[in-house]
Amino acid sequence: MKTEESTIDLPALYHSMLRIRRAEEAIANRYHEQEMRCPVHLCIGEEAISAGVCANLTTPDVVFGNHRSHGHYMAKGGDLNAMMAEIYGKATGCCGGRGGSMHLIDNAAGFSGAVPIVGGTVPLAVGAGWSFKLKQEEHVSVVFFGDGCFEEGVLHESMNFAALKNIPTIFVCENNGMSVYTPLAERQPIRSISGVAKAHGLGVYTGDGNDVVEVAHLAGEAVAKARRGEGPQFLEFKTYRWLGHVGHEFDDDLGYRPNETPKFREDRCPLKRAAEELTQKFGWSQKDFATLEENVKAEVEASFQFSFASPDPKPQTSGDFTYAQ
Amino acid sequence: MKTEESTIDLPALYHSMLRIRRAEEAIANRYHEQEMRCPVHLCIGEEAISAGVCANLTTPDVVFGNHRSHGHYMAKGGDLNAMMAEIYGKATGCCGGRGGSMHLIDNAAGFSGAVPIVGGTVPLAVGAGWSFKLKQEEHVSVVFFGDGCFEEGVLHESMNFAALKNIPTIFVCENNGMSVYTPLAERQPIRSISGVAKAHGLGVYTGDGNDVVEVAHLAGEAVAKARRGEGPQFLEFKTYRWLGHVGHEFDDDLGYRPNETPKFREDRCPLKRAAEELTQKFGWSQKDFATLEENVKAEVEASFQFSFASPDPKPQTSGDFTYAQ
């Protein structure tokens, strides 16, 4: 994570993406064991957006997520053990088991929360951003959401208010062209999403969400602008969801994305692209990759072991925290 | 009301505006009697928009209003007696007294309803417009709303859907720069309202809402486009509300619109402007105006007499129509 306008640190970005990829692959691999008893919405294929945006944030900047937030949480520095334990419903989970995969939080890391009602966190991020402005702190708030979320009225209400008050909120639209199994064309007219945001008065950036360098670069500009007091910024990144909407499996068999073969996915793999650049421009060797893989694998595996070793929350604490003191 | 692309009929437009003006003035004059026991939001000063838009509609086209809908109702051909009786809470009112000034309807005239929740009728109009498209009828639906309504998420949801399905709905934004006593600048960033509508994929027209000829002309184009299957259109008209937000009085004393003197109003009076043109281009004499005034006055006065002579609804019918058969 960096403070100033970004000079891209590709190795760090790759590491960030790889952690997300391997963690989610491990979740997918173990999901069939029926021990992670909550819906999981995996972001495999979309890691560049989380990694590229969060690379421009400092710890006090806050990030809000949605139903598909493993990547957002991890890229912002959220505690992996606590996330994995949360998915396993353990007392050591980041919500003590109350939330599961769809509700993640790590206040220490500045990951201020994910909830699964689409659009639910968008105005919260604006409120948090406004708080920075009112306190005259130079932090930004960031909210990640999908192309489907762009249809919710609350997003437009939030953009209007953020623009009105010149609030340092970064709206990040992860446009994977899908809401569950419904393609964009059945939900929105042919016009640009970021065009609407621009008309609302936001600064706007669009880019290839599978290119982590591009994401990091555009996000760096947007974050710097917001920090300088130039108001809310909107980033739209085109990307592609590899797996089914929810769960651990590919769903090519459903036939709703007929063109999208394994090759289609591979061509768009943000890790593959970054790895090529690391090889070519940074001279990474096979061994460099292997070492990183080892480290990441160990970290991920440790998070599972942490979860398995963690205590279950007690049923009799189930009603705790209904009200604050 | 006309069927095809409009050749402006200024005498008819003037008549339409004058009816609204005189009816509302009469309401304002009698309001102090405390017999119209419901809030009234008068549109004095804004008549050109109702008159100009509705001049382009046929009876089967449907219009939806809001809290400030006397003008919309009258311009669409709503029964004046039934409106006045409604404001007086009489059994002969257009809602049998259930609605008052803020809930008006005249199905026979194609005025499909006004309700006071801001934004409440906007998606209804889209639904009605969609019904025309599904039934392959060449009618349009129209919804009138204010600049304040533009802030409600439901409006954006409605525009998105109307654009997606190419629905023949005309969105008419009566931009009087005020929501109650709060000016636009405290509610929306500096950017164009119609620019946002355009970005949503709607056809867009902006004009001077105090110039009935301009309104009629632009609305004529928009309605024709929608009828031809070119999808939803958005009309933004700048205008000015003469009286307080609610009630029968000027409220210059409140000081929230410091520049706005009686002269300011008169300069923007849509009737004055139309009258000048009638005199100059149509050769109307004092006597022509006087005759029209007489007719309108008689019609308005008759609506009061109708109301006074009408029976009160019975309290024991108060629960009727909670459910349909």
Next chain:
Amino acid sequence: MPSSTIDNASTEKNIREINFGEALQEAQYQAMESDKSIMVIGEGVADPKSIFRTTEGLVEKFGPDRVTEMPLAENGMTGVCIGLATSGFRPILVHQRIDFALLSLDQLINNAAKLHYVFNGQVTVPLVVRMLIGRGWGQGPQHAQSLQSLFAHIPGLKVVMPTTPYDAKGMLLSAIKDNNPVMFIEHRWLYNLKGDVPKEQYLVPLDKASIVKKGSHITVATFSHMTIEAIAAAQVLAEHGVEVEIIDMRSVRPLDMDPVLASVEKTGLLMVLDTGWASCGVSGEIMARTVENAFQYLKKPPMRITLPDHPAPTSKHLADDYYPDAETIVKAIVSLVDDEQKLPTQEMCKRVRRTSLRDIPNPAYVGPF
């Protein structure tokens, strides 16, 4: 897990066993065949999963104009459906979780519930809103609410919660025919429940409770999935001589109190089971109406079994006690009927106790939802 079949068998020939979800699909399919004004609108109604297969085949048969995917815009699309409904169509709007409908309460409560009234009967709003109650497999606090009581507070709305496949089909057909906005609430755990359902169309009224089991010792008024739990509890209680009268309320608004009052007159004891929270909910409403109208017959204070007064936790460990079930009901009924403490409570509880994990509807279930 209690028995997954309720017998509503009529004697007609063309009856066969299908499940609750299939019954819903069939109702919509047949209604749409008979009436061109019916439309189905929702997120996922035309996608490959077709709302857990309840809208399967509709778009293929009736085309995308009548079976329409919608943007994520619950309030706006509810308003659009109201506009369709006042313009001669009969839309069925579907929400995969009732929690999402919270975004649309403005249109439902301010408009759908009131337009017929305020416009003096000059418009009608024949709208059905299908809403699913999620449960288990870590649905968590925003995807497992059971919000029927919110809707049932509002005059102008009708609110129903069928339990059996027979009622699912018959009540959905009635809801579609009804000229009022009907909130049609489906508990996800009923979807695999099988039962006898006639092939042709038939109507089950939207304002009548159904006596599922006759009994003389205690009256149980129950809703939706809790009826299944009640039946399981009643079976084991019956083996020990306790005859429970089970009344599946079916409708939350209006409440059909007559069979409850008649039953309480006989049994003197009332227990209400609801899938939702207690506070300002329909369980208290039934108790209140019972004391208003049958006070003199009550031998003991009525009881209710509802969710505990907190949000649904996600972890299966925390959620394990969240949902009352047949065992809870057995214990509660024993506490009312067994003054002499002669019943083998432990044994009965054991008989109805789930063996599989409690966060899935049945042992065959494989996540995710």
Next chain:
Amino acid sequence: MPSSTIDNASTEKNIREINFGEALQEAQYQAMESDKSIMVIGEGVADPKSIFRTTEGLVEKFGPDRVTEMPLAENGMTGVCIGLATSGFRPILVHQRIDFALLSLDQLINNAAKLHYVFNGQVTVPLVVRMLIGRGWGQGPQHAQSLQSLFAHIPGLKVVMPTTPYDAKGMLLSAIKDNNPVMFIEHRWLYNLKGDVPKEQYLVPLDKASIVKKGSHITVATFSHMTIEAIAAAQVLAEHGVEVEIIDMRSVRPLDMDPVLASVEKTGLLMVLDTGWASCGVSGEIMARTVENAFQYLKKPPMRITLPDHPAPTSKHLADDYYPDAETIVKAIVSLVDDEQKLPTQEMCKRVRRTSLRDIPNPAYVGPF
């Protein structure tokens, strides 16, 4: 119109009579002086009418950053306030009518009520939502709803309805201090009610009912404006020897049942008065909890007085019978306590009958609202 003053007089020196609206204004003013994190946000909070003067002077004193007009965007702005609340601020969001809050139930129910819970106590949502109940002068079906019971169904929310100026100030100060989302519901007809209010800050708890009048013959549990009507009814009944115990519930969630149960133990008779609808409402909830906990003391079935089960009509002629008042209460109490039919019901009713029109709070009132 019943008496417009309730005596909550304490003996302290710096007490003077102000009205309900002024008490609200004073609470916000003083709280904002003591705590910089408090903000007031709403449509009209900084305009010349300042929410019927309840936010008067705030923007001049505390500036537009802390007293902020907002766009018409109820759901979004509720979310923004939640975001502020989880970031160290204590926002007070104001809706001129509770009906508008229906647009924001998603944020209130899905987020405000649940974030503290689901995030395991790691965030708090110290948010106050002030919402006004409209009544009379043709407010009509979308501007006169009394929706407290919807909110009170939801664990995680607190819901209060103060009646007196003293409680208005003390409970608003408590609500602001509270670390939970508090729905603060104000009946518009209370705004001109006068009462003794200390000048300095003080707290009235958010979970305690208040015994407004002691009595031994019947227990009346009541909310908000209905308390005023109950007091008027009780006065005339007292003159004929019927001593009504009036309990102003003050809080809808949590419900403080202890004084009700203690009173019913004494009187054996319960009547519940609510400003809203009956079905799945707080009136039934109080009845249910009373039978659950004090069944043996009840001599007769409890009664409730609520709005009729339909939307509010606009015309004063139709609305004339819509709102129950002191006369309704007198008649209902007589029906419970006067078994021997000795009370001069007609005469008592006449004494409490409004002489002015029923669609205005008092004869001095001049429309519009």
